[in-house]
Structures are given as structure tokens and as C-alpha cells.
Amino acid sequence: MKRITGQLLHYSDDPHSQGGAAIHHVEAGAIVIGEDGRIAWSGEAARLPRQYHTLESVDYGDKLILPGFIDAHLHFPQYRMLAAYGKDLLDWLNRYTFIEEQRYGDPAIAAPAASAFLDELLRNGITSCLAFSTIHPSALDCLFEEAGRRNMAIASGKTLMDCNAPDGLLDSAQSAYDDSTALIGKWHGRKRLRYAISPRFAVTSSEAQLQAAGTLARENPGLLIQTHLSENKSEIEFVASRFAWSKDYTDVYDRYGLLTETALFAHGIHLSGRELARLSEAGSAVVHCPTSNNFLGSGLFRLRHTTTGSAPVRVGVGCDIGGGMSYSMFDTLRDAYTVSQLVGSRISAHEAFYRATLGNARLLGFDADAGTLEAGKYADLTVLDPAATPLMAERHALSNDLHDILFALMILGDDRAVTETYVAGAPLKPQT
Ligand code: GUN
Ligand code: ZN
Secondary structure, three states, rough: OOOEEEEEEEOOOOOOHHHHHHEEEEEEEEEOOOOOOOEEEEHHHHOOOHHHHOOOOEEEEEEEEOOOOEEEEEHHHOOOOOOOOOOOOOHHHHHHHHHHHEEEEHHHHHHHHHHHHHHHHHHOEEEEEEOOOHHHHHHHHHHHHHHHHOOOEEEEEEEEEOOOOHHOOOOHHHHHHHHHHHHHHHOOOOOOOOOEEOOOOOHHHHHHHHHHHHHHHHHHHOEEEEEEOOHHHHHHHHHHHHHHOOHHHHHHHHHOOOOOOEOOOOOOOOOHHHHHHHHHHHOOOOEEEEHHHHHHHOOOOOOOHOOOOOOOEHHOOOOOOOOOOOOOHHHHHHHHHHHHOOOOOOOHHHHHHHHHHHHHHHHHOOOOOOOOOOOOOOOOOEEEEEOOHHHHHHHHHHHHHHHHHHHHHHOOOHHHEEEEEEEOOEEEEOOO
């Protein structure tokens, strides 16, 4: 067992809708980590039970200890394929992404990539994610093997795509079903790993394959489903022409039974009122990927428009590497903030940090074991330094309340502000 001390911060609900009672801040706090990697005790250091007084301790002083960040949408095989100059989504996919992803059929490429990808997450305080892989079962094996070695709670799945992409990146409706079924049996529930049924998007799946995805969803109730939806205007037009019978883009997925309570749809920028109402009714979620939306010029996501009103839809946040510009959760939240300003509904730092922790944990079904600092959960933690650089220290000196500290951190922070990242109690931030 061991003890760490510092300022503790976590959320028990969305502070935007639930107010200050959802914010749990302890200025001089302590967390006791058990041999099982779970939090044995957390609270005010002054109230630390006597039996923990003699434990070996790491003191983080004034630094903030939060639940590890959780990213709800990114692409493992694009781990190094970011910052690629392209016109828009479909051009960028064809020109770079589909080329890079074909390499992942070779485990000699995918295995070191999995390690580098997870290192990059941990460098940025991210302890869990829902990630896309490629069509290759062996690439998913590489990702899950490496995540399992690190005890990380990672959700992913073999990508389903059988048309409108290079031959080297196509499966078939039948092989998608067969491979996914075998991989679910092999990985789902092993260690902290979860399988996600992963049709890439309606552009690259035939009707037969979407049908197969729906069959997988029916046969495996409760499994996560991830795909892309309504990201880019040309994409939406293409989907409308391919599926002429559909009411809209959402209706395509709906037809095949993919709107479930455990389905996450990346982007969802241009959804109509009908689509939002249907997603709300189904209990599905949308993942806001602001750095990607800005990078690819996809559009401005209206967070409040999506989360409130007569048809509220749950919203997560993700970096969407490599459409996204950065692994840093600070950058994702900073762009979520700037986009919220542009659409006229400013989000607070508390709401942003909630979405990056418990909010995403709930959407990914990881909240029983992660997302807060409560006893019993895994000690997946990120230790943040709001004064990590000379300029940040100067700005920090001006802060006079918790919100101001968090806001400056999210606007100015990068991986230098992540002092340590704990996964199931083990300090795993790469040192280089
Ligand atoms: N839509 C389908 N595939 C992708 C992808 O790899 N990245 C993004 N941003 N959108 C997609
Ligand atoms: Zn994506």
C-alpha cells in the first residue's frame, strides 16, 4: 500500500446542470492506494485513519490530483498520422489515413505503434479511451495486449469497412462478423479491456455489413458501439445518395439497430432536430472532437444545443487523433471552450473537466471502476501542475479561486503540466 497527498478534485455529476454540489475539492487531501491498485481511502489528510499513517508517501504539495482523463474518441492506427495537410475529411482520409492504416496488417508495425500510442496517452494524463483500430484482427490484438500489460481500461474493436476504400483496407460483411465475434470472445472483459463494435462510418460499409454490425449488437447486448456521424457536409451528401431510402444520416444507423444506449457517435456536428430527437430517445451519445473539427474544417459543434432542450443528447469529448491536432486533454478542452464561445454558449472549466473524467467514464461504461476519486475505484489518476512553466506560474499567481486555476490550466497546459499518471495505482507517465 502507499499514500499520495495533494489537492484532490473530482466530480460526482455534471456541474453545469447540477451546480457546485457536484464539485468535490479537498485542498489538503490524501489518497491511499491498495495492493489491488484500487483506492482504499481518500479524503482530507487531517482525517487519515491511523492505520495509514506509517505508509510510504509521495507528497504532491499544491498540485491537483484528479481522476485520470478519459478520451471518448481517437484512432490508434493514426497515432503518428496527425498534422497532415488536407482539404477536408474525405480528401484527408483518402490521401493519408487510408494509406497509413494499411500498414497495420503487419504486427511488426502495429505492436510498437500500440506501445507508442499508449505512451502518448499516459504522457497526457489519459488513462482510458475508446479507440478505433483497423480492419486487421492482429492490430487489435497488439493494442489490447499492450493495454492489458499496463492494466489500462481501454475499449476498442476491429474496424468494419468493406467499400469505398483501398483494397488493403477492406474486409467483407461475413469476415467482419466472424472476426468481430472471435475477438469479442477473446478480449471482452479480459483484465480491464472492453470490446466495441466498430463500423467506421456509413461511407465505408455496405448495407450487408451494417446489417452484420446490427446482428453483432443484438447478439452482444450492452457492448459499446462506435462510429462516425454527421461530421462533414460532403460526407453527409454522399451518405444521402448511397442510402436513398434514408430520412437522414442517423436513420442509416437506426435502420440496422445501431442506435443503442451504449452507442457513441463521433462528431455529430450537423444533426437535424429529428436526428437529435432520435438519438435522445435511443439514449445514444455524441462525442465532441473540437480540435479535429477545427483542423479538418468540419464545422462548429453546438454543445448546449445538443445537450439541452426537449431532446437532450449525452455528449463526450475526444481528441480524434489523427484528425485531431493533439493528444492533450487540455487542448481538447481549450478548443471545446473556444468553439463554445464562437457559438455563443460558453462552457466552464468545471464542466470541461467533468466531461473529461466522470462524464466520459459514464459514456464508456467505466464509471463503476473509474472517473472519480472514491474508495473502491481503481487508482487511475492524473497529477496536474497549474504552475508547470514559468509563464503558467506567473498566470497561476493571479488566480484566486479553483475555477480560475482550472481554466488557466486548460487554456495554457500541455504534457509538462502532467506531473504523473497513475494506472491502477502504478505511476506510468513515460519519462522521456
Ligand atoms: N470518418 C471516418 N473515418 C474517420 C477518421 O478516421 N477520422 C475522422 N475524423 N473522421 C472519420
Ligand atoms: Zn474519428
